[in-house]
Amino acid sequence: MSKVIEILNKTNGLYGYRVIENSVSSYELFFVHKNLETVRSTDSKATYVTVYTEHDGRIGDSAFQVYQSMSDDDIKEKTEQAIARANLVSNEPYELTDKGTLDAALPTNLDKYAPEELGRLIADAVYAADTEPGGSINALEIFIYKDIKHVVNNRGVDKTETKYRVMIEAIPTFTDGKQSVELYEDYRFTIFEPEKLTAEIADKMKEVSERSKAQKPGKELNINVLLRPHEIRSLAAELAHDQNYSSIYMHANLHKQGDNLQEGDCDKLNVTMKAIVAGSERSAYFDDDGAQLYDTEVIKDGIVCGSFGSNRFGQYLKVQRPSGDLKCISVGAGTLTDEDIKAEPYLECVSMSGLQLDLYNDYIGGEIRLAYYFDGEKTTPITGITMSAKLSDVLSTLRLSKETDVSGAYEGPVKALLKNVSVL
Amino acid sequence: MPFSTYLDGCRQDCRALVSELGKSFDYVSILGTDVRSAVYRADRKTSMACEGEGECGFVVKMHKGRSFYEYSCDDIRGDKKALAEKIINAVKISGELTDRQIKAEKVEDEPMKKDFVRETDFDDFTDEYLLGVCKKISEELCAKDEKVLNGFGMIMPYRVSKLFITKNRELSQHYGWANGYAMALYNDGKMVQARHVEGSDRLSEIIEKTKASLDGVIDLAKHLVTAQPIKPGVYDIITDPSITGLIAHEAFGHGVEMDQFVKDRALAKNCVGQYVASPITNMHDGAAATLSVASYFFDDDGVLAHDTQIIKDGILVAGLSDLASATQLGTEPTGNGRRDNYRRKAYSRMTNTFFCPGKDKLEDMIASVKHGYMIFETNNGMEDPKNWQIQCTAEYGIEIVDGKLTDNYVSPVVMSGYVPDLLKSISMISDSFKIEGSGFCGKGYKEWVRVSDGGPHLKARCKLG
Known part of the structure; x- marks a missing residue:
């Protein structure tokens, strides 16, 4: 990076610059059934340079990548090309992030292990859950990363963040005679807790055995639907991202501050975008501008109350203290208890192809791969169904669980109840 | 723009590393990639002309009857013996996994030496022209109807150079592709996005077809605001x-x-x-x-x-x-x-x-x-x-x-x-x-x-x- 900065400091015609250097080293194991198919290791560094020019009272910017292969002359040529491009770009003026130094590491215990040993321990923890008769883990991919992000600009920002993280993709499978079914699961963490990992995989092994018994319901249902954290996060994130500074600046936001998203009698949404959620790989101390991050409440008691986003678009909207680019999300607890849930028949979505949300069309839906159907007396697994509803209707009758948990970049209720959803 | 001069200059380095690692593995391949892209984009309020996501580096693949091994890095120039040792060390596994490695047949390494090129017309267009096209698309979309909140024009060309070398094989390829987008954000009581997408290895074709799509984009937007949910x-x-x-x-x-x-x-x-x-x-x-x-x-x-x-x-x-x-x-x-x-x-x-x-x-x-x-x-x-x-x-x-x-x-x-x-x-x-x-x-x-x-x-x- 020092070579790049030296060249930028000697370059004429610049209003400013920003350099982001992402160093990534990884150790990766790929299992087929229980056998090791591929071992990978990576050692790479990506350097992204953005140059800013001032012309006609406007700001132009242009970015390029610097590769290890590049000579000083290559970098100079790239810089000149980027300046020429920036001079073609005409944006509303804004100030680059000002001053700030940091060299910090996110909390982890992954750095205590040699990568090859950690890889084996993770594999052991996953396969320790492979004990269900008829069950198996047909594929397992383990990615162990060490990321170092370094952001420098010409205004005195010089920040470094070190992050260790693990991503696992596991495929729990259940075979009963000729029929075989699977669920797709990924896990991301920054703190390795083998017992917790084994327990989570074991839960999925039980669920996939339920999928093998699951039947398509004989009739169309209009029923209360329970969502789990993965889908609750999708719902909250869709609503929150409508309030990103850039969406607002581009006139792409559907809702405005003060809009009430939940007119009815329900658990009101409280959504906060956050810098850090304990254990989440998306936690960060600063964003790509090197800007300090400030947790920001976006929805309070069901009413849109705030917005968030990058330094540039925050300035465009005259935000006094832009939040920075926040990646984690927190949803406030509700009042829903297990007794409340069981008061009426419900469908609990265990695995979906992906929750489909369309704010503009007021739509929520998606294909459900496995759900538990409680008919008021007994619970049975069902599959091959699709749910759909008006988003505004389900928000206005939404119930959120009292119980909360942390899942990936989300912290909040473990269950959300959507009322009167059409299931076909 | 021809095949990557950087990758071209690394051919001998690749051969030497294949040879060095060949002392430990039956099969060694090296893929070198140099992918460059650009983004030109304009809407009512902002514009952009910059590099898009690219890559430049190498991945080494090794096999000797059991698991496959891969090592990815940014550069392979320099001391090949030291690099080979570094690679072997980086992909070592815990001893307890040794018995769990797959067994796989020998990988075939059919001899072939060939350089493939598919030309584009990307060099016929300057940054200024392409950004100008995007601005014009944005302006025309916005001018077509007062209900257009914002109009977006975008052109994204990218070029690929790849080099593949094994003991018996040496291949290179160079080609490009580009996409063009026109999108309108439209509000007539309901907000909708309507868009048109083009793809081709000829920027001239993309520019022409994207420019010609704008009436269709607005017409689609007008219909989408009337759209209702489907009855399941x-x-x-x-x-x-x-x-x-x-x-x-x-x-x-x-x-x-x-x-x-x-x-x-x-x-x-x-x-x-x-x-x-x-x-x-x-x-x-x-x-x-x-x-x-x-x-x-x-x-x-x-x-x-x-x-x-x-x-x-x-x-x-x-x-x-x-x-x-x-x-x-x-x-x-x-x-x-x-x-x-x-x-x-x-x-x-x-x-x-x-x-x-x-x-x-x-x-x-x-x-x-x-x-x-x-x-x-x-x-x-x-x-x-x-x-x-x-x-x-x-x-x-x-x-x-x-x-x-x-x-x-x-x-x-x-x-x-x-x-x-x-x-x-x-x-x-x-x-x-x-x-x-x-x-x-x-x-x-x-x-x-x-x-x-x-x-x-x-x-x-x-x-x-």
Whole structure:
């Protein structure tokens, strides 16, 4: 990076610059059934340079990548090309992030292990859950990363963040005679807790055995639907991202501050975008501008109350203290208890192809791969169904669980109840 | 712009590293990549002209009868003996995993030396001109209707240089592709986005067609504001080529990626030679099957591009494989080994995937529908190759009543169901054909590669919600 900065400091015609250097080293194991198919290791560094020019009272910017292969002359040529491009770009003026130094590491215990040993321990923890008769883990991919992000600009920002993280993709499978079914699961963490990992995989092994018994319901249902954290996060994130500074600046936001998203009698949404959620790989101390991050409440008691986003678009909207680019999300607890849930028949979505949300069309839906159907007396697994509803209707009758948990970049209720959803 | 001068200058370094690592492994390959892209974009308030996501680095692949090993790095110049030691050390495994390594046949290393080039016209256009086109698209969209909140124009060309070297093989390829977008954000009581996407290896074509699309974009926006949710149900559908491609890709393509066969993750493994679709259905995939975004000359395992027929007259006849899966299955690799970038593993991936044209006229297909929907524009899709459930989301549909398209728009439209039910319900296939060359495909939720898909119009029966 020092070579790049030296060249930028000697370059004429610049209003400013920003350099982001992402160093990534990884150790990766790929299992087929229980056998090791591929071992990978990576050692790479990506350097992204953005140059800013001032012309006609406007700001132009242009970015390029610097590769290890590049000579000083290559970098100079790239810089000149980027300046020429920036001079073609005409944006509303804004100030680059000002001053700030940091060299910090996110909390982890992954750095205590040699990568090859950690890889084996993770594999052991996953396969320790492979004990269900008829069950198996047909594929397992383990990615162990060490990321170092370094952001420098010409205004005195010089920040470094070190992050260790693990991503696992596991495929729990259940075979009963000729029929075989699977669920797709990924896990991301920054703190390795083998017992917790084994327990989570074991839960999925039980669920996939339920999928093998699951039947398509004989009739169309209009029923209360329970969502789990993965889908609750999708719902909250869709609503929150409508309030990103850039969406607002581009006139792409559907809702405005003060809009009430939940007119009815329900658990009101409280959504906060956050810098850090304990254990989440998306936690960060600063964003790509090197800007300090400030947790920001976006929805309070069901009413849109705030917005968030990058330094540039925050300035465009005259935000006094832009939040920075926040990646984690927190949803406030509700009042829903297990007794409340069981008061009426419900469908609990265990695995979906992906929750489909369309704010503009007021739509929520998606294909459900496995759900538990409680008919008021007994619970049975069902599959091959699709749910759909008006988003505004389900928000206005939404119930959120009292119980909360942390899942990936989300912290909040473990269950959300959507009322009167059409299931076909 | 010619083939990467940097990669060209690394040929001897690659040969030397292959030779050094060859002392420890039976098979060693090196893939060098140099991919450059640019983004030109303008809307009512902002503009952009910069490099897009690119890559420049190497991945070394090694094999000696057991597990495959890979090491990705930015540079391979310098002391080869030291680098080889570093690589071997970086991919060492815990001793307790040694007995759990797979056993795989020797990897074939057929001799070949060839340089492939497909020229583009990208150098005919300056930054200033391309950004100017985007600004003009944005301005014209905004000027067409006061209800346009914002208009967006975007052009994204990219160029690929790849070098592949083994003991017996030395291949290089250089080609490019570009996409153009026009999009309007429109509010007439309801906010909608309407867009047009183009893909080609000729920027001149993209510019011309994107500019010509603007009236259509506004017309679509005006209809989309009237769109209502669809009443969930099972309907006769007519697909546009984009949705035909989405079905080919999500419903069946992922299920015949043969690394899933190795993991027993695909139902299709047990269906080769069986009817999986209606007998009028034929489906292909291949980098050499058509010219589109995924039309390379050799894959990331150094296997030459193929044109693979997957479904022949309704019968599943072949799958798609990368080197590792083909080696484990004892089959020939089909040129479908693809990486997100040099830092990622190669998997069996689709390229250009499509249904073949049939004999029906689109107007006859529409006329044959008593009540149903014609479905347009891919939004997203999700595969489930083990259980053959699908979810495909279209941007919008138009109701068909008594054999005629109405003015009743529905949006969004989520198609779901059981893959064989959908494919066996195909009853008419149009004689037209179009490939959409602008897509990205993930494997699960990662490993993004550029893909195209498409084909003719299909008539089928499907659950919509």
